Amino acid sequence: MTTIADRLAVAQSRIAQAAQKCARLPHSIRLLAVSKTKPMEDIIAAYDAGQRCFGENYVQEGVTKIEALKATHPDIEWHFIGPLQSNKTALVAQHFDWMHTLSREKIAQRLNEQRPAHLAPLNVCIQINISDEDTKSGIDAEQMLPLADSISQLPHLQLRGLMAIPSATNDIAQQTRELSELKQLFDTLKQHYPAVDTLSMGMSNDLDVAVECGSTMVRIGSAIFGERDYGAKETTRN
Template sequence: MTTIADRISIAQRRINQAAQNCSRTPSDISLLAVSKTKPINDIVAAYDAGQRQFGENYVQEGEAKITALAGDYPDIEWHFIGPLQSNKTKIVAEHFDWMHTISRDKIAQRLNDQRPAHKKPLNVCIQVNISQEDSKSGVDAAEVASLALTISKLPNITLRGLMAIPTATDNTDLQQQEFAKLKTLYDQLKQQYPSIDTLSMGMSGDMDIAIANGSTMVRIGSAIFGER
């Protein structure tokens, strides 16, 4: 039976191989362990295996885990990667280190205003609806520049990059097109904002294509923690 430590090692080897396949440096790609719905013991097991970046999708669940682990594991970096309602921005602003799913000026402003003064600015990514599906959150590609400008003027949040979830499909050509489109947007933004260094795209099923198209952070959940 494989352990969480085994599965982290396997995921890291996949990242390394995918990077080598496209002549990239493996250390330029971070593994974000998606720990939503998983117990604290699983997070501790991943931590003991060397994992430090964890992603949560649900506000209250994430807050509870962060609070429980803050004392003994202060170097965990917590990423909020789920949809966020405006009435819950305060929890994210106060507890998380990253927020990947900004798609509205209002959310950006609230996170800025609610970020505690003693904390470093909240790192944020703009979520892009790269597949243009009605069921998915995120801004259209044409709206990225405007939202980026808004975020750049807010002192308590820092724009770090873009995030997207591509079409769920076995059509690798379509995935390739969507990832390439996001990379183009990312490169354009990076020329304007020196703080940008993160392209959050790719999960277990499409990690190789995402890395080939410049992903700097892949989000892996069940392949590490098991099925939910």
């Protein structure tokens, strides 16, 4: 039977192969294991296989896992990668290490105000709507620098880079076009903020193209943990 450790090794190998094809160092691309809707036993199995970075989409579910594992697995790095409502910002500010989906100044200000003083600044990525879809979260490209400027003035947030969810397509040309555009925006952002170092893009279906286009963090879920059973979960957790 294929285990989580086996699937994790396959994902890491795929990243390494994609990196080698474009003359990049495999360790320059981090693997974020997306554990949403998955039980804590699966996270522990991935942890035991060497994985340390986990992504959660639902605030309360993520906090429950963080609280349950913080004593026994304190070196897990927790990333919030889902949409965030303003009434849930305190939970993200108090419990997570990263927040990938920042797209509003109001949310940035709330996260900054609610980040506990004893914790390191919350690492944040600005989410760009790179596919220009009405159903996708994120800001337009021209809004990136004004939002980055606002974030840079908040002492309890650390701007790390950009995140996007491209079109769900197998069209390599379209994938390349969208991901290359995000890389250009990333390079522009880095010119203004040299500490920026994270380009969070790429999932199972576009991982190879994402790495070729410069991704530094890929988000993989079902390829590691198996398909998700959303029907068994509550529908209102954010």
